[in-house]
């Protein structure tokens with residue numbers, strides 16, 4: 001098995017969402033070789049080949065992997081943390097088993113600037129997404145802190161356009 005275990009190092013309040021938690025965990029092996037495969041799978045991924053690091057969103061959970069460290073943000077409790085760590089461990093082992101059939105991606109994804117994202121949002125500042133304005137939502141979407149689907153007014157064409165870069 002490529003990744004035998006993941007050990008939680010510490011848990012704290014999430015800086016981005018103070019009603020959620022963030023944790024650091026240590027993998028039993030260096031994950032660098034897996035990162036280009038995760039980059040190929042997750043269109044939300046922010047991959048840095050030089051730093052051997054990647055950040056991506058799974059549901060509302062944010063994962064950051066660098067070498068043997070796994071950072072997890074925005075989980076609700078320890079049960080969810082362990083579920084998410086089990087999920088990432090299984091995914092990594094599945095990728096390792098199937099790596100000869102998969103195509104790794106070594107390039108960084110290009111994400112549209114905040115103002116481009118804003119131009120595709122409805123612009124009503126209705127607050128249905130939980131943000132005070134479309135601008136605030138665009139800024140958070142750019143940072144992958146929210147998902148496209150959290151704006152219920154977004155039309156399909158804009159959603160598809162943004163989805164190329166974010167989903």
Ligand code: SF4
Pocket residue numbers: 121122123124125126127128129130131132133134135137138150151152153154
């Ligand atoms: S729900 Fe959509 S339209 Fe309303 S404020 Fe949020 S981003 Fe803007």
